[in-house]
Amino acid sequence: MSEQGLTIGKLAAAADVGVETVRYYQREGLLDTPEKNDSIRRYDKAALRQLRFIRKAQEAGFTLKEIRELITLDAGEDHQRAFELASIRLSELDKKISEMQRARDSLSKLAQHCACAGKSQPCAILAAFED
Secondary structure (H helix, E strand, C coil), X not given: CCCCCECHHHHHHHHCCCHHHHHHHHHCCCCCCCCEECCEECECHHHHHHHHHHHHHHHCXXXXXXXXXXXXXXXXXXXXXXXXXXXXXXXXXXXXXXXXXXXXXXXXXXXXXXHHHCCCCCCHHHHHCCC
16 A cells, blocks of 8 residues: 555545445444545545455445444453344344245245146136235
8 A cells, every 4th residue: 555545536446346336334433534635535544444344344235234233342351242233133144044944845845746747727827915
């Protein structure tokens, strides 16, 4: 990184996101918007660390609201709250996985019936969604 810092394009590329993603995080209050210097905003190493933190937290399934709170936590002091947030997120992800598994099982059964029905009968998939 140059002593002057990164432009928004270089910051985005370094974090493997698009420029609009950086701007979105700024609008959401997750990432600070630096002052313009010679009509160009320059981002420092802390901004890059913050952007990478946001992306990794999203990959772990945290919502932007949860990430906003995670950002405010102290890594040396707030172990319990971080654990609570992770536990809550795990529980919610388990629920979603269960719901998606039920949906997959249901659709799989419908697809099997549809393949067996042939063209002379109504589509079993479409018929299942009526009424």
